[in-house]
Amino acid sequence: MCVFCKIVNKEIPAKVVYEDDLIMAFHDINPQRKVHVLVIPKKHIPSVNDINPEDKEILGHLWVKIPEIAKLLGIDKDGYRIIVNTGKHGGQEIYHIHYHILGGEPVGRMVCK
Numbered sequence: 001m002c003v004f005c006k007i008v009n010k011e012i013p014a015k016v017v018y019e020d021d022l023i024m025a026f027h028d029i030n031p032q033r034k035v036h037v038l039v040i041p042k043k044h045i046p047s048v049n050d051i052n053p054e055d056k057e058i059l060g061h062l063w064v065k066i067p068e069i070a071k072l073l074g075i076d077k078d079g080y081r082i083i084v085n086t087g088k089h090g091g092q093e094i095y096h097i098h099y100h101i102l103g104g105e106p107v108g109r110m111v112c113k
């Protein structure tokens with residue numbers, strides 16, 4: 001079972017900021033900005049490349065919840081960045097799809113040179 005499925009199953013701890021039937025949001029263990037939260041579907045979808053039409057409801061729901069989670073974190077007004085790393089060139093390390101929310105301070109250039 002992957003590390004994020006273990007978090008979903010409460011087999012390993014996480015600092016959870018939001019949870020419902022379909023998704024979970026928790027603080028990244030190695031934050032890259034003042035606020036760094038990961039939003040995941042509870043369903044194990046390995047990457048963006050594995051999204052199926054049947055995932056529309058889950059992932060639509062996830063997007064609807066992102067602004068609510070940003071508000072909970074107090075970063076909605078100043079703004080934030082969503083990143084979804086995909087595959088080797090995208091720098092994906094954990095193959096359970098996850099949406100990074102970065103903020104709490106200026107995030108910087110969109111990509112490093």
Ligand code: AMP
Nearest residue numbers: 003014027028029030085091092093094
């Ligand atoms: P990615 O490179 O997009 O696959 O990002 C994986 C992210 O998961 C990294 O930012 C890690 O710091 C984070 N991470 C790995 N293990 C954990 C964990 N147990 N709890 C919270 N975040 C984690």
Ligand code: ZN
Nearest residue numbers: 002005044096
């Ligand atoms: Zn998983």
